[in-house]
Amino acid sequence: MNVVQRHKMILAELEREGQVKVTDLSERLGVSAVTIRKDLTKLENKKKLFRSHGSVSLFSSLINDRHIDEKEKIMVDEKLRIAEAANQLLESNDRIIIASGTTVLAFANKINFTEPLTVITASVKVALSLYYQQNIEVIQLGGTMRKNSASAVGPEAEKFLNDLSCNKLFIGIDGLDWDFGLTTSNIGEAHLNQVMMRAAKKIIVLADSSKFGKRGFGKICNLNQVHHIITDVNAPSHAVQIIREKGIEVTLV
16 A cells, blocks of 8 residues: 555545544554554645544544534534433433533423423523423523624623532533543633533533534533533444443433
8 A cells, every 4th residue: 555545545534433543543554653653744734634642633623613503504413313312311300501502402492301390501592492391490691692602601600600509411512532522612611611510410412423523722621521422323433432431421313
């Protein structure tokens, strides 16, 4: 296999897996780790991929902030399946936090729970979605309204959460990188999500497969700080295996 063929194979593996370890590429292509690193350096210089702590992902891993109305039109079927699975985790008298994002919004839109439920949320769209359900008490966090996500951020929301203790947090993300962790595209939301995590006993991530191998600007947490990830069946099998080996429950829908 010559250099051109190896480069094509490397990019094909990244298209399929989203993110791959250098050692795995070496084994799959039957060449030394030194050769693979040279190949990766060349591809990185051509802005074809992104290297990080022994792994590699496509260059598009660095994502930009987009408006929620635009993101709602992406991976719609997958988000609906994730929402249905998240619905099954609700229990009577739960006190839950629903963060911001289109996948958690899909979850809120699908909630058909008839038992008493308390929902704390930063998202205006989530709050409006649940407002008319008589069994659900909705607590809307205040603060500065971020237009791209239609949600509140800032010290007011964070201070309110400091006095709460909730059963579960349902959180959406913009990126999942097994080295860097979970990220979102806005640093203010990342910080609020960290406070939400401290207020909840169980952290449940709702993320479609397009988020794997991606990084947003603001880091939320390390991967081992969450308990459960619900994603779709197109999530890279290698990544799912790594996550499960860390003791994190993964539900594929």
